[in-house]
Amino acid sequence: xxxxxxxxxxxxxxxxxxxxxxxxxxxxxxxxxxxxxxxxxxxxxxxxxxxxxxxxxxxxxxxxxxxxxxxxxxxxxxxxxxxxxxxxxx
Numbered sequence: 825x826x827x828x829x830x831x832x833x834x835x836x837x838x839x840x841x842x843x844x845x846x847x848x849x850x851x852x853x854x855x856x857x858x859x860x861x862x863x864x865x866x867x868x869x870x871x872x873x874x875x876x877x878x879x880x881x882x883x884x885x886x887x888x889x890x891x892x893x894x895x896x897x898x899x900x901x902x903x904x905x906x907x908x909x910x911x912x913x914x
Contacts, residue, residue, distance in 0.1 A: 860901050872905040 825833075827849070835845035856874055859866050866874040881897040905913075 868906075870906055870908045872903055872909055875902050875904065876900075877902045 831842055831846045831849055834840075834849060835842045838845065856866050860874060860876045863876055865876070868874075877900055879898050879900065882895050884893050884895045885891070886893050
């Protein structure tokens with residue numbers, strides 16, 4: 825499912841216009857992103873948790889040349905599904 829399909833499904837389920845559903849979805853995603861940027865986690869009961877994760881720098885190997893390279897530390901967003909969602913997927 826892509827964003828357009830999600831917006832359409834939400835609009836139908838909530839009986840609102842596609843424009844309104846898209847506006848609400850966009851705002852929700854912006855709020856989640858803003859919380860992650862601040863270092864906060866976002867917990868959605870029954871669905872899961874979005875968190876910011878820091879990866880340490882490490883030494884890697886260039887597959888083309890075999891040369892050792894230094895991979896810098898980085899940050900990314902991770903999602904951990906809730907127990908309820910995991911059970912529904914089984």
